[in-house]
Amino acid sequence: AQSVTQLGSHVSVSEGALVLLRCNYSSSVPPYLFWYVQYPNQGLQLLLKYTSAATLVKGINGFEAEFKKSETSFHLTKPSAHMSDAAEYFCAVSPMDSSYKLIFGSGTRLLVRP
Amino acid sequence: KAGVTQTPRYLIKTRGQQVTLSCSPISGHRSVSWYQQTPGQGLQFLFEYFSETQRNKGNFPGRFSGRQFSNSRSEMNVSTLELGDSALYLCASSLWGPTDTQYFGPGTRLTVL
Numbered sequence: 001a002q003s004v005t006q007l008g009s010h011v012s013v014s015e016g017a018l019v020l021l022r023c024n025y026s027s028s029v030p031p032y033l034f035w036y037v038q039y040p041n042q043g044l045q046l047l048l049k050y051t052s053a054a055t056l057v058k059g060i061n062g063f064e065a066e067f068k069k070s071e072t073s074f075h076l077t078k079p080s081a082h083m084s085d086a087a088e089y090f091c092a093v094s095p096m097d098s099s100y101k102l103i104f105g106s107g108t109r110l111l112v113r114p
Numbered sequence: 115k116a117g118v119t120q121t122p123r124y125l126i127k128t129r130g131q132q133v134t135l136s137c138s139p140i141s142g143h144r145s146v147s148w149y150q151q152t153p154g155q156g157l158q159f160l161f162e163y164f165s166e167t168q169r170n171k172g173n174f175p176g177r178f179s180g181r182q183f184s185n186s187r188s189e190m191n192v193s194t195l196e197l198g199d200s201a202l203y204l205c206a207s208s209l210w211g212p213t214d215t216q217y218f219g220p221g222t223r224l225t226v227l
Contacts, residue, residue: 032213036218041220042220042221043118043204043206043218043219043220043221044204044206044216044218045218046215046216046217049215051213090157092157094212094213099170100145100147100162100164100169100170100211100212101147101159101162101170101172101212102147102149102159102212102216103159104149104156104157104158105156106156107156107157
């Protein structure tokens with residue numbers, strides 16, 4: 001079965017520092033991959049998605065992610081953290097088996113220190 | 115364009131009761147998915163509907179059911195509530211399904227006492 005692993009339930013960075021949130025997936029066939037962000041008391045918002053068009057995917061709010069098939073990874077980065085980036089981030093996969101669902105990782109809470 | 119709306123936003127029920135949650139998708143979206151979010155289990159897929167047909171259901175007991183109407187609005191029902199059903203229930207809509215960009219509603223916070 002497909003699975004998604006997010007390393008680190010909490011990541012803390014200083015404002016202006018690099019943000020790196022890790023995501024690995026298990027699949028022999030590259031699935032569709034997504035990063036979502038959830039702010040307190042809100043639903044999820046799509047940051048970016050990979051659909052095999054390009055390995056480096058740019059999203060909203062300055063985030064980007066690189067698909068690496070050899071490492072089965074899809075890590076999320078942002079060059080310079082802002083206080084407003086503090087939120088919970090979820091990596092998700094949609095299997096290529098017409099299962100019509102998203103499988104989410106356990107989430108990483110990003111803390112941004114002033 | 116209006117976003118995904120979920121009603122009610124908050125619910126308090128007691129064990130054994132049943133509850134119905136509603137989701138109105140973005141206009142033109144035909145796919146509606148439901149997810150349960152808890153601190154212990156994270157985000158788990160409940161079911162997905164497209165044009166009134168359930169295309170997939172997650173690993174939840176039969177107490178969890180749903181449906182979609184011809185206007186794409188969807189409801190989910192939980193019967194015989196248990197304490198463990200306390201969660202944030204999220205609805206998401208998209209044009210064709212979960213591989214599209216999914217737009218999530220704010221969720222319904224269900225508390226079972």
